[in-house]
Amino acid sequence: MVHALERARRHLKVGGALVLIQPHQWKRPFIAVTAGQKRQPVAALVNPAFQPLIDAAVGSIQLVIERGLFERIGTSNREYRVRLSSLSELRRYLHLGQRPPRFPSGARQRLHDLWRSRSTDTQIEVTEHMTVIALRRR
Amino acid sequence: MEVRLVGRFVGLEGRRILEIGCGDGRLTRELAPLASQVVAIEPDATKVTLARRLEASEGISNVSFRVGSAEQLRLRAEPFEVVLFSWSL
Numbered sequence: 001m002v003h004a005l006e007r008a009r010r011h012l013k014v015g016g017a018l019v020l021i022q023p024h025q026w027k028r029p030f031i032a033v034t035a036g037q038k039r040q041p042v043a044a045l046v047n048p049a050f051q052p053l054i055d056a057a058v059g060s061i062q063l064v065i066e067r068g069l070f071e072r073i074g075t076s077n078r079e080y081r082v083r084l085s086s087l088s089e090l091r092r093y094l095h096l097g098q099r100p101p102r103f104p105s106g107a108r109q110r111l112h113d114l115w116r117s118r119s120t121d122t123q124i125e126v127t128e129h130m131t132v133i134a135l136r137r138r
Numbered sequence: 139m140e141v142r143l144v145g146r147f148v149g150l151e152g153r154r155i156l157e158i159g160c161g162d163g164r165l166t167r168e169l170a171p172l173a174s175q176v177v178a179i180e181p182d183a184t185k186v187t188l189a190r191r192l193e194a195s196e197g198i199s200n201v202s203f204r205v206g207s208a209e210q211l212r213l214r215a216e217p218f219e220v221v222l223f224s225w226s227l
Binding site for chain 1: 139140143144146148156165207208211217218220221223224225
């Protein structure tokens with residue numbers, strides 16, 4: 001990952017900006033079931049396979065700053081919600097990435113139970129957390 | 139939303155932008171109207187084909203899609219003003 005940042009730097013003007021859009025380091029997607037104003041939380045998903053990768057990405061960014069290759073302009077964390085209309089849509093959505101998150105123990109069953117008793121306007125809500133990190137080439 | 143967030147830190151208007159990990163070009167199509175030029179790279183050739191098709195259907199003309207990764211990056215182009223890793227580091 002450091003190599004990728006160094007490569008990117010070679011293609012950046014001095015004073016130019018390197019921007020990284022990535023998942024939040026610690027916050028994983030949160031699932032809820034919604035119907036009208038009612039929102040029933042299900043669980044935060046877990047992703048042990050992904051955690052070392054995002055840790056390495058954050059570590060690489062810190063390293064290129066410490067080496068004096070870049071300086072930090074700023075960091076912003078945001079959450080956003082995706083609303084899905086079925087369990088199969090949720091499955092497809094969660095498998096868009098190479099290392100999909102998974103449900104903690106008991107949470108999938110809770111989702112299925114809530115979904116089974118759904119009304120016509122019920123949706124599955126996924127709350128995602130993203131981070132934007134902006135650096136300036138030195 | 140991503141472009142708006144990026145815009146808080148970095149002006150994108152009229153810039154030459156290199157986007158790394160463009161996927162099917164979802165974000166690229168938002169960057170294109172702002173930038174003077176976008177070079178977008180993605181290791182998955184299937185996604186690049188899809189991105190080119192969508193770009194053509196929307197009449198975008200200032201984007202160049204290429205198959206590749208950040209580690210293999212060798213562009214014979216002038217340095218860019220903004221390099222963007224789209225969910226790809």
